Amino acid sequence: MDKFQDQAAISCELSVIRARNADLIPTGSSFFVRCYMSAGNKNRVRFQSREVSSSNMVWNQSFSLDCFGTKxxxxxxxxxxxxIFELRCRSGISFFGRTRKSQLLGKAEVPWKTVLESSTMDVEKWVVMETGKRLPDGVKPPAVQIGMKVDGAVIPVATKAVKQRKSCGDGCQCKSCLNCELFALDGALEFSC
Incomplete structure (x- = not known):
């Protein structure tokens, strides 16, 4: 088998849109979202949004990553x-011109599998951050609106397979169940090189 036949490429996009319920952020602080994505072999890729004030909790920022590897x-x-999405804050006060370390306010983990469960291969949703501590009565945990997408243009065979309504093997003829998406993705990865 040719070693290049086993190679595949997928384009992934992460979006950090906005946050809400930022009651836990100290006054005068800025906040940002840090994202971690697995890069194989126990390595991670880190993305970080720009810092915004607690009065304007909007980023509308996207990060793209082309993933290459075996099928x-x-x-x-x-x-x-x-x-992994982390909502973090940083005090506006600096010492001797040095930026202060950030503080973790909350964390959420979203599986890529949720993107595969979407008929459009993208998801936009609110994720509630786990704070790791008990919140006072009436205080809601922070939430961040995120987007995740696998670019269908990189795997055109998958789109074609779903449009042709090929069966996933379970007798299903639909175009949006997880089994059909996996069947189509498998076909795309088999014929991508």
Whole structure:
């Protein structure tokens, strides 16, 4: 087998849109979202949004990443991989011109599998951040609106397979169930090179 036949490429996009319920952010602080995505071999890629004030909790910022690897590693990433989103704040006060370290306000983990469950291969949703501490009565945990997308243009065979309504093997003839998406993705990765 030619070593290049086993290679695959997928384009992924992460979006950080806005936040709400930022009652826990100290006055005068800025805040941002840090994202971690698995890069294989226990490595991670880190993305960080720009810092905004607590009075304007909007980023509308996207990060793109082209993932290359074996077909099996791409399947594994989409079926088992996750993206970790951390909402962080930084005090506006600096000492001797040095930026202060950030403080973790909350964390959420979103599996790439949720993107595969979407008929459009993209998801936009609010994720509630786990704070790790008990919140006072009436205080809601912070939430961040995020987007995740796998670019269908990179895997055109998947789109074609779904449009042709090929069966996933379970007798299903729909175009949006997880089994059909995985069947189409598998076909795309088999014929991508």
């Amino acid at each position: 099996e590693s791409m399947r594994s990433m989409l079926l088992e991989g996750t993206v």
